[in-house]
Structure formats: C-alpha cells, structure tokens
Amino acid sequence: METYKSGNRIILHIDVNSAFLSWEATYRLQHGASLDLREVPSVVGGNEESRHGIVLAKSIPAKKYGIQTGEVLWQARNKCPNLIIVPPDYSLYMKCSTALTDLLYEYSPLLERYSIDECFLDITESLREKSPLDIAREISNKVKSVLGFTVNIGISVNKLLAKMASDFEKPDKVHTLFPDEVPKKLWPLPVRDLFMVGRRTAPKLYRLNIFSIGQLAHADPEFLTAHFKSFGNLLWRYANGIDNSPVNPFSAVAKxxxxxxxxxxxxxxxxxxxxxxxxxxxxxxxxxxxxxxxxxxxxxxxxxxxxxxxxxxxxxxxxxxxxxxxxxxxxxxxxxxxxxxxxxxxxxxxxxxxxxxxxxxxxxxxxxxxxxxxxxxxxxxxxxxxxxxxxxxxxxINSGIPPLTGGIIDDYPGMRSQL
Amino acid sequence: MKVLMKSVDMICISSCEGVITPIKFRWFEDGQEPKIIRIDRILDRKTEKLAGNLMLVFTVQSIINGVERIFEMKYEASTYKWYLYKL
CATH class of the missing domain: 3.30.1490.100 (DNA polymerase, Y-family, little finger domain)
Structure with missing residues (x-):
C-alpha cells in the first residue's frame, strides 16, 4: 500500500458484474418486477430463430450450473431446465454504460471507456486527503445505491495490474494489486488468467512447461521472444506487472x-x-x-x-x-x-x-x-x-435479405485487445 | 404497500422552475369503471437513476374508496409515462 505514495500513478479499473444481466435485472426491478434476475439462474441470450442463440451474459446462480458465456442456448437449457432467458436490449446497455461513466467523471476527467462495461480511471490527481481504497469503496457504494448494479474495482499503478485485480473475486469487491503484491496475488494464478493469454496462446505456454503466471514471469524473455516473437516479450512484461500505457480519454476514436x-x-x-x-x-x-x-x-x-x-x-x-x-x-x-x-x-x-x-x-x-x-x-x-x-x-426486393444489416446502435464500444 | 406498476393517465403541473407536481389521475382496472383519484398531499419526492433510467418517485396521500391511503407514484422521464407504483 505504500507504493502509491512514491510518485506512481493510481489507476482504477471498474468492471460491471455480469453487466448485461444485472442491467436488465435493475431495469426490471425499477419497473416493478418482483424477481431479481441476479438471484436465480438466468441468462441474456440472442434470438434462437434467427440463429443468434448464444449466452451473452449469465447470473451467478447460472454459473453454478456450469453455464458459460458464448454457449449455445439449448446447451445451457440442458444444464439447467428452469433457466430464465431474456432478450438483449443494447440501447439499455448503452444508457447504463453512459450513466456509469457520468458518475465516474465526478472523480477524474482521465477516464477511458475500455468496453461497454469496463472503464479505466486515473485518479492520481484526485487523491488529496483520501486513500485510493477509500475512493474505490466510495465509487462502488455510489454505483450500487444510485444506479442499482454492482461493480468490481481493481486498484494499481498501471492499467494491466488494475485490470487483473478487478478480476480476482466477484461480485461487488474492491481489490488492490500494487507491484509489491504481485508475487503473492498474481504469480500463483494459472497462466490462462493473464490478460492476452487466450485459448491459442495457453496450450503453447503449457508445452514450454509454463503453467502459472509466476513461471512466465521467471522465464527468460529472450526464450519467449524466440517462441512468440515480440508478443513473447509483451507476455513477459505483463506477467511481471509492467505496463506503461496511458489512460487515454480519447481512445474511442476507431481504428x-x-x-x-x-x-x-x-x-x-x-x-x-x-x-x-x-x-x-x-x-x-x-x-x-x-x-x-x-x-x-x-x-x-x-x-x-x-x-x-x-x-x-x-x-x-x-x-x-x-x-x-x-x-x-x-x-x-x-x-x-x-x-x-x-x-x-x-x-x-x-x-x-x-x-x-x-x-x-x-x-x-x-x-x-x-x-x-x-x-x-x-x-x-x-x-x-x-x-x-x-x-x-x-x-x-423479394430477396428475403434486409437491405441494411449490422450496426446495432451507434457508438457501441466494442472490446479491444490492446490496453 | 404492494408493487402494482400500473400505467395511469395523469394531470400534473410542470412549474416555471421545472418542478413536476402530480394533481389527479385516472386509473383503469380490468373490467371496471375508471377511477379518478385526486392527490391530496405529496409527502416525499425523490429522483431515481437505476440502470441509468431517470424516474421521479412521489410518495403521496389520497382518499381511495373513502379511505385515506399513502402510496407511491413514478414518472419515467424517457417515456413521459406515469405509473401507480405501490399501493
């Protein structure tokens, strides 16, 4: 906890818990629904007739049945016959996401909307009397009481560690991952949990006998570069918690x-x-x-x-x-x-x-x-x-194909793979 | 109080200062004559921004079927709709 005093940046990563589902649940509660979707096995799923039938978000009780995001709806229904499936509403999600960023702007103008349900907030200049943990708890409570949904907040000195921290234990938690905590909190985790290590990279790392983030951090960067080119060096830096990318409020400009x-x-x-x-x-x-x-x-x-x-x-x-x-x-x-x-x-x-x-x-x-x-x-x-x-x-005309396809709503921030 | 969330026709005042005050509303119940209820007192008003959706919530008092009742009404800013929320 001492680290933040020594001239480092303080970055928060705010991640909405089961975003689509909890936004839908909150909206329904506001409109008088008696059932909270977050407390029963439920998923947000696309339309099966038009073959968009996959799980887009799941509740925590649905997760206990082994239902995964991206899974086909009939498979999910096989795992849990009483599953409640609700259709997606992208304009509602956009509204919720904007309400969240509006609330976060009260704490710092250095806000980067990383995706529809994730933001980075640089609060280095906003600390004054309060500790980062106090600010994070304040934000978390305010989001819960004003907007009605819960968030996970990760605190650290760069975007990568903040993002890794917010992923630790869910829901409604605040976690820190300062550089001095990296060996204790980050290194024991499986290498698959590291940002940028996906289903293609993980098996390649397993073949090199690298199974935990700690093993990746202690590997020789030149050895990794030989196997993965420049990506190997990036992985090694991430495993060691090194990342210098700035919180960029203008990153929404499309590539x-x-x-x-x-x-x-x-x-x-x-x-x-x-x-x-x-x-x-x-x-x-x-x-x-x-x-x-x-x-x-x-x-x-x-x-x-x-x-x-x-x-x-x-x-x-x-x-x-x-x-x-x-x-x-x-x-x-x-x-x-x-x-x-x-x-x-x-x-x-x-x-x-x-x-x-x-x-x-x-x-x-x-x-x-x-x-x-x-x-x-x-x-x-x-x-x-x-x-x-x-x-x-x-x-x-008479083709059965819509003359304009795609583009669910304007300015919908998609996920990016770069910090 | 029980959650009803019934949409109603409302007559309200929107003041020069932008303050909205409900006056009386018409409430259609299934198969029954519409009820017209005059709002006698506003006990509390607050704004709610759940899921980023702005609503004004009023705790009000009226006489319904000869009995003085306290209940809640909601106004949804995005759809301009009034609801009898809890009775």
Whole structure:
C-alpha cells in the first residue's frame, strides 16, 4: 500500500458484474418486477430463430450450473431446465454504460471507456486527503445505491495490474494489486488468467512447461521472444506487472469500422452471399461517412457451417468512403476466396482510416467519383430524415435479405485487445 | 404497500422552475369503471437513476374508496409515462 505514495500513478479499473444481466435485472426491478434476475439462474441470450442463440451474459446462480458465456442456448437449457432467458436490449446497455461513466467523471476527467462495461480511471490527481481504497469503496457504494448494479474495482499503478485485480473475486469487491503484491496475488494464478493469454496462446505456454503466471514471469524473455516473437516479450512484461500505457480519454476514436452478421439461414448461392455483403457495406460505409473517415483497407470474413473462419483483405490505391467502390472491392475479395461451401456468418471491415478532409487523390481515380459522393450523401440524408428503409436498392426486393444489416446502435464500444 | 406498476393517465403541473407536481389521475382496472383519484398531499419526492433510467418517485396521500391511503407514484422521464407504483 505504500507504493502509491512514491510518485506512481493510481489507476482504477471498474468492471460491471455480469453487466448485461444485472442491467436488465435493475431495469426490471425499477419497473416493478418482483424477481431479481441476479438471484436465480438466468441468462441474456440472442434470438434462437434467427440463429443468434448464444449466452451473452449469465447470473451467478447460472454459473453454478456450469453455464458459460458464448454457449449455445439449448446447451445451457440442458444444464439447467428452469433457466430464465431474456432478450438483449443494447440501447439499455448503452444508457447504463453512459450513466456509469457520468458518475465516474465526478472523480477524474482521465477516464477511458475500455468496453461497454469496463472503464479505466486515473485518479492520481484526485487523491488529496483520501486513500485510493477509500475512493474505490466510495465509487462502488455510489454505483450500487444510485444506479442499482454492482461493480468490481481493481486498484494499481498501471492499467494491466488494475485490470487483473478487478478480476480476482466477484461480485461487488474492491481489490488492490500494487507491484509489491504481485508475487503473492498474481504469480500463483494459472497462466490462462493473464490478460492476452487466450485459448491459442495457453496450450503453447503449457508445452514450454509454463503453467502459472509466476513461471512466465521467471522465464527468460529472450526464450519467449524466440517462441512468440515480440508478443513473447509483451507476455513477459505483463506477467511481471509492467505496463506503461496511458489512460487515454480519447481512445474511442476507431481504428477500424466493420459490420458482421450471422445469417438467419445457410447461404449457399453467390447472389445471396453478395446481397448480404452489400447490406453490410451499406451500413458500415454510412458509418464511415458519418464519422468523416475514409478507409484504405477492406477485409471480408466468412464463417462456414462447420464454424471454421476465413478472412481476406486488400489495400486500395486511394482511401474512400464510397459504398460502390467499397462493395466492389469486397465482392472481388469474396469471389477470390469462397469455395461455394454454405456460410452462416459474413462480415466486412474497413481499416487504415484517415480523415476525409485531407487525402491523397489519384490520377487513376474514377472521374465520376464526385457524382458518386453526392449520391452517397443524398442517400444518407434521406435515410436520416425518413428512416433507414426509405431508400433501398432494387436488388433486395423479394430477396428475403434486409437491405441494411449490422450496426446495432451507434457508438457501441466494442472490446479491444490492446490496453 | 404492494408493487402494482400500473400505467395511469395523469394531470400534473410542470412549474416555471421545472418542478413536476402530480394533481389527479385516472386509473383503469380490468373490467371496471375508471377511477379518478385526486392527490391530496405529496409527502416525499425523490429522483431515481437505476440502470441509468431517470424516474421521479412521489410518495403521496389520497382518499381511495373513502379511505385515506399513502402510496407511491413514478414518472419515467424517457417515456413521459406515469405509473401507480405501490399501493
């Protein structure tokens, strides 16, 4: 606990316990429900008819039945026949997340919304008379009494340790993980619990006889670099609790914009697949334009019915936000790598983004680009004023495929893998 | 008091200062004539922000079926709806 006095930063990581589920439970209680979803086996799950039927969040009693996030709903129902399944409501989640950040801004302006239910808060300058533990407890109590849900708070000197600390014991707990506590609290944990060690990295570490975070921390960084390249060094630093990434209040600026969808039926003809791609490009490109960005890299991803995943990407000569150009690139990519096997999931993503005010033009550029630009902006304006389906492409008529797909709500902060 | 959470038609005053005061409401019960209840006193008012959803909660007193009762009413700011919350 002495560490925070010696000129270190103090970072809190605030993580909402079973976020989607507890937000739904709180909303229902506010509207007079007699049952608290958090106290019975319950999950938030997608629509099974449109094949989005997976567990998005679970209550703690549901966890005791072995139900896992990401599991298919019928499997979850097999484990617990009395399971209560509630549909997701992303606009409610966005509202709850904004209410949480508004409350946290009272403590420090240095707030980074890491995902919809996680925030980093740098309170170094806000400490004054109070200890970090007091502030964390105050925040935790205030969130519980004002907003009605519980959070876990991790306290440390950097984002990584704060994030690891908030994951210790749930729910409604405050944990510290200062550098002097790392050998006692972090090192005995299995290596799979470390941030960035996922289901692919963990088996590779097991093969190197590394099973705990402590073993990873004591491994030779050069040995790890030989096996994992620069990622090995990052893992070694994380295992030793070293991380210098700043709490960045502006990190919400997108690195890429994309949309993907699980199709309601297996897609086995090229025409259907391309229509799905077009409807995804329609929404993703309009998001690009509303954010005033241009994209230079287009990538297309597919998931086949056996759940195998493939993706393909290409760099454009000049950055663009034009629906037609982006779709033509996506179409070419798709034709190159699809072998005709049925698909259940399609996605497009645009990256290498740049501002649309200054960009390099090309002498090879289509001379009709200005006409296309004004067509795009007219369509965007009509859709904004008269609804998304006020102007749609003729090719979608009677196809059974929605003319615009993806993009649940605006500005929904997704999860990132970088601190 | 029992939780009812029934939506009701309300007449209220929204003052120049932005203070909302319920006056009387109409409450439809299944298969019965609508009841019109005048709010005699406001005993307590507080704001609630559970799940980030702003609601005003009023503890009020009225005469219902000839009996003086204390009950709670809620106003949901996002939907402009009034509810008879607890009776």
């Amino acid at each position: 890429g914009i994309g949309n993907s969808t699980t199709t309601p039926f297996n897609v086995d003809t090229e025409r259907e697949a391309l229509l799905f791609l077009l409807s995804l490009v329609e929404t993703a490109s309009s998001r690009l334009r509303s954010a005033r960005l241009l994209a230079q890299v287009v990538s297309v991803s597919i998931r086949k019915t056996d759940l195998s995943f493939f993706s393909h990407q290409r760099k454009l000569l000049t950055p663009t936000d034009n629906t037609e150009v982006l779709f033509k690139t996506a179409r070419a990519l798709f034709r190159e790598f699809w072998d005709g096997t049925p698909l259940r999931h399609l996605g497009v993503a645009f990256s290498s983004l740049c501002n649309d005010r200054f960009c390099q033009t090309s002498i090879f550029e289509d001379e009709r680009i200005y006409k296309k630009k004004s067509l795009d902006s007219s369509i965007d304006a009509i859709r904004l004023n008269h609804g998304n389906t006020s102007v749609v492409r003729g090719s979608f």
